[in-house]
Amino acid sequence: MAKAIHSMIRVLEETRSLDFYKQAFELNVADRLDFDSFTLVYLSNSECTFELELTVNKDQKEAYELGNGYGHLAVSVDDLDAEHRKIKDLGFEPRDIVEFEREGTLIARFFFVNDPDGYAIEVLERGGRFL
């Protein structure tokens, strides 16, 4: 059976992306494959085998067009308020925490923050179906 193993995004600057994902979410370099014209970096941590793959095309100078189709990578955390403060203190710009209800029931508590290339990351408080 097919197993989801990674999601790939193209990023402009390797170091700033590695710093962001490490500082904000403790996602570390699991592997790095360097080729003449591009570098692949696989990020993960002990919470999940699924990896975020960063492709760094060495000739790319312009920001990538993000379009309006791809949405986000979501991560869950135990303490959303602490994570929000941490990300703000790191100098990134998380949006406000949102409580998403339906018919009086809390479905999700989350905020969004953009990575250095503008890709949205959804940070969800662990609970309900978001474990």
Place this chain on the structure above:
Amino acid sequence: MAKAIHSMIRVLEETRSLDFYKQAFELNVADRLDFDSFTLVYLSNSECTFELELTVNKDQKEAYELGNGYGHLAVSVDDLDAEHRKIKDLGFEPRDIVEFEREGTLIARFFFVNDPDGYAIEVLERGGRFL
């Protein structure tokens, strides 16, 4: 510690996307949340807790702009040739199988296929670092 839990893409037609992901990769509906203007569908299977979240915006008529930043979702399979044949027999259009070597060492054996909205899926043969 932050745990990667899902990746979200926006799709135009719920049924054709569900059919594709189920038929091609045995990704099934883990949950479906229907709201007035949009529906969220979470797809997964027993291989991995990570989910693919589909957002279906009910007023969306035009194809989404996919841009050139987001790359792909990758899945691994035991038998790449069988998976390639299966996907072809289902009427989808997988690209040719590629063997990616570096200095004589096989790094990855894979093919790409687009989902109904044009998002690329990379199908990798299980092995090396792609387990």
